[in-house]
Amino acid sequence: MIELIRTNDPVVISYIEALLRDADIAHFVADQNxxxxxxxxxxxxxxxxxxxxxxxxxxxxxxxxxxxxEMRLD
Incomplete structure (x- = not known):
């Protein structure tokens, strides 16, 4: 899997999840727990x-x- 964004902001995570979900792009939020x-x-x-x-x-x-x-380049 490729890391797109790393942030402490739960609002940013939520917004990005909504964007990806609406675009039918499978994603995973690591370190959430x-x-x-x-x-x-x-x-x-x-x-x-x-x-x-x-x-x-x-x-x-x-x-x-x-x-x-804010995106990771590597």
Whole structure:
């Protein structure tokens, strides 16, 4: 899987999930349950992942939505 975005902001994660879901792009939010370990203070970032097959389309979608500067390049 390819990491698109890494952020501590739950609103950004929710918005990106909605964009990907509406575009029928399968995705996974990694580290979502780490809040149990950190005490829900938002220190550990969550990562939005997509398959390699969907990465180009997902990157284009997020860039068009204004998240181009926040996307992971590797």
């Amino acid at each position: 780490m809040s149990i370990l950190e005490g829900s203070i938002g220190v550990l970032p969550r990562r939005v992942l997509v398959t390699e097959d969907d990465a180009t389309r997902a990157r284009r979608l997020l860039k068009d939505a204004g998240f181009g500067g």
